[in-house]
Structure formats: C-alpha cells, structure tokens
Amino acid sequence: MFHQSQGRRRFLQNAAIFSTGLMASLLSDRPIHASDESVEAIVIGSGFGGAVAALRLGQAGINTLVLERGRRWPITPEQNTFATYRKPDGRAAWLSSTTFDGVPIDVYTGVLERKDENGITVLCGAGVGGGSLVYNGATYQPPRQLFYKVFPRDINYDELDRVYYPRVLSMLKASPIPQDILNTSYYDSTRLFLKQATIAGLPHRLVDAALDWDIIRQQIQGTKIPDAIIGENWYGLNSGAKNSLDRNYLAQAEQTGHVNILPLHLVTAITEVPRFGYRVSVNEINEFGEVVATKTFTSRYLFLAAGSIGTSALLVKAKATDTLPRLNEYVGLGWGGNGDSIALRSGFSEPTNPGQEGDGFATVQHFDNPLGPISILHGTQWNAPEGTLISLGMGIPTLKGKFNYDATTGLVKLTWPVNSNHPKDTKVLQATEYTYKLLNQKYQDKNPITVTLDASVIGHPLGGAVLGLACDFYGRVMGYRGLYVVDGAMIPGSTGCTNPSFTIAALAERNIERILRDDIVTRYPSSVTLRDKQVVNK
Template sequence: MNSPRVSRRSVLRGAVLGMGAAALGPMTLGQAAAGAAPPGGKTAVVIGSGFGGAVAALRLGLAGFETTVVERGRRWPIDPAGNTFATLDQPDGRAAWFSDRPYINPLTQFQPIDRYAGVVDQIAGNGINAVYGAGVGGGSLVFGAYTPQPRRQDFERVFPRELDYGELDRVYYPRARAMLGTSPLPADLLAHPKYKGARAWLADLADFGTAPTFNDFCIDWDLVRAELAGTRRASVTVGEGPYGINSGAKNSVDHNYLPRAEATGNVSVLPLHEVVDIREVQGSNKFEVLLKQIDERGTVLGHTRRVADYLFMAAGSFHTSALLATAKATGALPRLGDQVGQGFGNNGDFLTSRVLTRRDYGAKQAGPGVALVYDDTDPAGPVSMSWQAAPFPEIAGGNTTTNLVQAITAERGSIDYNRATGRAELNYPHGEGGELDVQASRFAGRFHELADTRHGYPANGIPVYTRLAGFGSAATYHGLGGMVMGKACSLEGQVDGYPNMFVVDGSLIPGAVGLVNPSLTITAIAERCLDHFVAAHG
C-alpha cells in the first residue's frame, strides 16, 4: 500500500503528463517530475482564487509548498442540466454577492433577489463602481472571456520600463494562453446565422476603414458548437457571460489551473472563508490570517486561524488593497509602505452603446465578441474599441450594439482606510467629462459617424455615453492597481517591507495594461512572479 507521499507523487505525475512541458515552464517541470515534498515543511496561504491566485496555487503546489487557497465565495460546478448560474434576464440570488438587487443589467437592476453568496460583487466607490467575481475561480467566472495580448507600444506606455515585454511575449503570454485554452472565434462559428452580430461588427470596422485585430477568447468552442446543436444550454450563443456560462464553455481557472493545483496533493482550497484580519507573527517573517467561515446565506459558522511562512495576495485589486490598507492603518502590518492602496485605475474603460444602427446585430447576440480596432491618430494617444455580444430584448436587440472603448490615461484613484467607518473605501476623483471621457467619447462619436457616412449612409447611430445610464466611465470590470509594481511591490510582486509577502493579482498592475482586457496579462505576470519566487525559495 502506498504511503501518502508516494500517492501524491503518482497524482502529480499524471497531472504533469496531462499539462505538457510548454504549459509548465522550464523551472517547474523538473520540480513537478520529482514530485517535490514541501521544502523544509514550508507553508503558504493564497488569498483569492482568480487568475493570479490560481497561478500561485499551481506553481506552489508543483514546487511542494503546503498551500491553502482561501476563497470567500462558493464553488460553482457546472450542472449537466445547465442551471449553475443565473441569467441576465432572470437574475436571482446567484447573480450577486449578498445584495438585495442584481448588478450589470440596467433592465433588471431594481428586481429584488434573495441575499446569497452570488457570483458578482460590486464595490460602490466614490466616483466609480468596480465589479469583481466571488467564487472559486474569482474574476475568471464573470469576465467577458476576452484574453488579448497588448501591443508592445501600448504595454510600454503603462508598465515600468524594467519589465521586459519581450520576455513576457516569449515565455509567459504563451504559457498563460496554453493553460487557459485561449483561441479566436473559429471561422465556422463566425459564418453561423447566430453570429450575425459579429459579422455586422466586422462590416462596421471595414466601413470605418481600419483592419480588425482578432481577439483570443477563453472559450471551449466545441461546447459552443454543442450549444448550437442543442446538447448544451445556450449561454455563449445568446450573449450570456457576466453571471457565468451555464454550458461550461468558459475556460475559467476552476477548469484548469485550480484542479491541477489540487491534483499535486499539496494544495487545499477553502471556499466560503472570508479573511477578517492579517497580521505578522512577532519575531518571525510568518503571517497569521484570521478567517470567518460562512454558509451560502451568510450565516457565520465559525472562525479559524492559519499561520504561514509565505502569504500571496490575490483577492482582486480592491480587496487585496483594502485588506492591506486596513492592516497598515490598524498596525497589524506596520512595515507596509505609503504606496499601499495607491494607483487604482479602471484600465481606461469607457462603455458605450449605439442604437438605431443601419445593420442588424441581432437580439440574443452570439459571442463573446470577435475583434477590436485600434486607432493611433488621436492627438491624445491611441485608443481601441471592441464589440461585446449582449442578450438584448427583441424590441431593441437588432438595432443595438455594446462597445468598450479603452484609452491610456493618467487618471488614478486610491483605496483608503476610513477611520470613521472602520472600513476601506474606493476613491476615484475623476467624474464625467475628465481626460478619459473626452478622448473615449471623441473616438466613439467619430467611429459611429464615419462607419456610416464614409460609405454614403446617413449617420443614424446614436452613441450613449452618459453615466446616468451606467455608461461612460461610471463602472469597470477591470479595476487595477492599489499595490502597484515598482511602488508598493517589486516587479516580482514582493511587498515593500515584507520579504515573505507577495501580490500576484490585478492590484499589482499599474492601473492599466494597454488598451485591452487585463486577464491574460494578469495571468502572465503572475506566472513570471511565481517563477522568480520558486527559483529563490523552492
């Protein structure tokens, strides 16, 4: 009969063979093949299970660290009957993190729902609302499945010059794509009648006069084909996504990184555990983490403490920054520096919608998208715009599009501890009409006009920007920063003042990634951080 260690090695070898050397990377492959035991019994706690936390879990597990992943949300296993998640037009408690009302869809925002450990959390900030995922898989559960790589020139306008884009391009972006299973929309699906919205968007780009840049998406297209064949519940093909994909077609990290991490035998995931407090253990470099265990209705089941040699923060830009800003203000982590909570940005996001277009985009639009367009002619700097499929009602669907404009802007906010309330808060002092709004709305208006008039059609598209309708820069799915590399952390994520604490999520990013969605870049940079950590500590 095998010992526990031998059994762990057997599981690990199977996981390694299934993953392949390209996905594992050069440093972790040898360690994985050896089935490494915890080096000196070293332990790690990872707070959060999204893109960065899942990378940390896998790489720590392969390196042999006894690792606990703490996640405040529940697991969301795909129900074969197709009823795992709520839908945009019929939200229920599964749609929101302990809220009386759902988020995202303005048509249902006043509908009452039960308070539940739902999948979408919205932080109502002072000046902006930021949306995050809640569940095992974090933001990967609710993101739009866009996984583009930024252009070098845009990346280098944002990140510290010491961070080598060439290295990311050669090593870490390909590794992240391989692990997440990303690919562009296949030609056969683009030609399908359900994808007339994607074809209409490409036609609009042609009318504007700029070639499209085709996106990668974190989607299993075979399951999308199964949706079209009627053997899986329609989700991607009817514009769903923000509350999760019921067909299972979204390659969220609970489908790849996390199960492979657990298969090492060194990683445990604790769902429905909220972090209450983080503090240093006096006389050592260890950390003590106080956890509150809850059930799906929010009832407190108990409290527990974890002590770890290494702490990896991966709770998302707001929650990672809020935990550390609170620990600094209360004296629990007194060595944290003055840059904690600073540099929050919205990735240059500016949401628009266009109605009364001359093309029929369809109502329940099959997606998630198809391509983006760059414009480098604006004197204020480059911008991009992409199309997002959406499940519009029939009364408005065919004549409505949703577009995300992204610009590079210096506008930044902060996550600050408010002593009066005893809580951290998001402050973003850039209202409607700021630098981002001016540049993004100028491009959106020019695009909507030229895509029509350049080819002899009347300019009948009416772009909507107003924050009153939830558009413009009123909200973001892509909140970044708060523990910015080169300021609060090193380029490898090590926190200033704490050699055994690392940040590996979107809070490490300097407010933007450069005109594209940040998921792939967060994953790639987390992979780089963990390679450096394992090389130094493994």
C-alpha cells in the same frame, strides 16, 4: 481522474509533517496562537493571479492553502449551475438583494459583486475561479508599444511575449472564433462590427477567447442548452463553454496534492508574525453570508490575490491599523479602471439578431487615435433591441484613484476623482468618442446612428499595490519578506487598451517563477524534487 478527497488527504498529510517540524524548529521565537493552523504558503483569492500562484507552488511541492470568499460552481449535466439574465436569482450577485443592474433577488453568495465606491462603481467576481467565472473570456495581449505606455522598462515585454503569454494561452486553451461559427446568424453583430471597421479603414482583428468552440457548435446544433450564443455571460455559462480557472489552473493545483482550496472563507485581516511570517484572520461563512466560524491561519509565505479592490483593502487596512506598519506610502495608490467605457450604438438597418447573439470577440485597434490609443471590443447584451451594437472601449487613463481607511467604520473605500472639467478625466472618453465617430461616419446607413457612452461602471479594476512602487518588479511587497501581490492590484491602472486578465496571469507566471527560484525553493531545497523544479521552470 484525481479526486478532491485524495488530494485533500495528501495535502493534510504533508501539512501535518510541515507543521510539526516547523513548530519544533521555531517554537522558541514565534508567538503563534495555539488555535492557528499553519501551512507553508497561503494564497488569498483564486482569480487569475491566485490560480497561477497556487498551481506553481503546488508543483514545487509547497503546501499551500487557497482562501476564497466565494463558493464552488461545478458545471452540472442539467446545465443549471448559474443564474441567467432571463431568470436571475441570488446566484447572480454577491450578498445583495438586487443584481448589478437592479433586479430584485434573494441574498446569496453569488458570482458577481457590485461595489459602489466614491465616484465609480466596480464589478468584481466571487467564487472558486474568481473573475474567470464572470468575464467574457477575451484573452487579449497588448502590443509592445502600448505595454510600455503603462509599465516601466524594468519589466521585459519580450520575455513575456516569448514565455509567459504563451504559457497562459496554452493553459486557458484560448483561440479566435472559428469561421464556421462566425458565419452563423448568432454572430450577425460581430460581422457587422468587422464590416464597419473595414469601411472606416481602422485596424481590426479577432481576439482569442477562452471558450470551448465545440460546445458552442453543440449549442448552435441544438444539442446543448444555449447560453454563450444568446448573450448569457456575466453570471457564468451553464454549458461549460467557458474555460474558467477552476477547470484548468485550480484543478491542476489540487491534483498536485499540495494545494487545498477553502471556499466561503472571507479574509478580514492580515498581521505580521515576527521572525516567522503572517497570520490571516478569516470568517468562514455559509452560502447566505452568515458567519459560522472564525479562524486564523499562519504561513511563512503569503500571496495576495483578492483582486484589486480586495487586496488593496487588506493592505490599506493593515497599514492603518499597524498590523503591517512598514508598508510604504504607495500602498493604496495608483488605481485605475483600464479606461473602460460601455457604448450602445443604435439605429443600424442591418440585422443584429437581438437577444440571440453570441460574442465574436472582435476588436478595433485605433492605436494612432490623435487623442490617445483606444481599442473597441465588440460585445453582446441579451436584451439589446434590433439594430444595436454593444462594445467595450479601453484606453490608458492618467487619472488615478486612491484607497482610504475609515477608522470610524473599519472599512476601506476607493475614491475616484470625478471632475468633468479635469482634462485627464475626460481625455480617454474623448478619444473613445472620436473612434466611434469614425466608425459611424464612414459606414453609410439609411438611419441616423446614435451613441450612448457610459464610463460610470467598470469591470476591470487595477492598481492599489503597484509594481515598482508598493511592490518590487516581481510583486514582493516593500518592507516585508515573504509577502507578495500577484493579482490586478499590481497593475498601474491599465493593461494598454486590452482586457487585463491575460496580462495579470502572464505577470503572475513570471513573478511566481522568480519568487520560487530566489525566495522559496532555495530556502527549502530539500522539499522540492528535481522533477518539481523542472515543472516550475519549463
């Protein structure tokens, strides 16, 4: 097994050679601070976009530094890495005195941040692996017709379908729930959900999940402490059943010897360094959020992957404070919540195994809904009462949010234009309600079925630096050479009625391949071996 210490030594050796040569060649025309640490490429964030970029840069021989605000979360043999819903503590939330749903805890650099913005609440992951630590693992590709309801034709869906979606699927080892697991009592609610869809005549199917199904089987058999099969999810899976990015993309990136990940490094600002690249200002924090050091790093290539909220905030602040004055007028615009809504349907007489239920990753695809295309993804909740079904609705919103910089506080805030009388604001919710109505009406039950729908909290923030507007169609930020967006900020508010992680990663694979070929490898051809080029382009 490749040890992190060995990878770090190789990285530092390569970085030292790079920095020495670069200083000799560029000393005369770049105002680098003496305290700056220089590296060829920096990636801010380690979620789906950042992890993809880090691996491909490392394979290309580009010395790369990944700056991640959160800590590492290695799975332990004792299965005690993460907090649980049943016993929450500081590990559940990012520097908050409560969990996202209000349970008091100690303040710690936990895995999930709740951000209360203007008109909307957003949930964001934190830690090495980003959102993959807290997502449910659903790996859901949009169909062609819905992809082009969101993205311009300049982005080739057929190429994504043929090359990049399969590449990500292979890395995440995602697959549908096996039938033997689905048939257990731990998935009663999934089978009931599929039964209702069949009765209603609505298209439905199982969705690939980035889970290790053998570990799920061990939980069912009692040889592993249960988590995935009893509704534990958003705070991480202690069993190791979740194929999060720290265990595939990021692990392989570090194994190249060209990628170094610095946890607990919170980026506060980015600045252009003329005729060279970019300076990144960073607070190194401890696990309680206290600043223990301030640092600056410089790089020729800078990849923004701090999530839609984080990346957008950095760019909007940089534009407002003139550290990146040439950013265009589209920076901070085009934000959306993926049409997310959570539904609790109650009153079913058939068993749903309350509090002891796994997520079977089944979806209803009501794409011909007369009010707009909708998908309903079945979910779980650890404390759901008997006779209830939980699900996530996803649509294609047309209303857009905007990020603004407040000079008095130095903070960037998202504004979501909440207006119940606005037809664009209510259309997705109305379409979602219509689909639930069909599911409930067709399914005959002796009890009345009630539906509670909530769209005030979303877990799929998208936009703020959108492809074709703030960036070109490969994530190059307009007006700046060597500056790229590779995360959910590049997505125009929706990924076509699907969970966004799969599409973010596929686009990141597509974009980094082009960036390496046209922007980086051709600039430093001697630093990339033939073998590395073959790895990048396979």
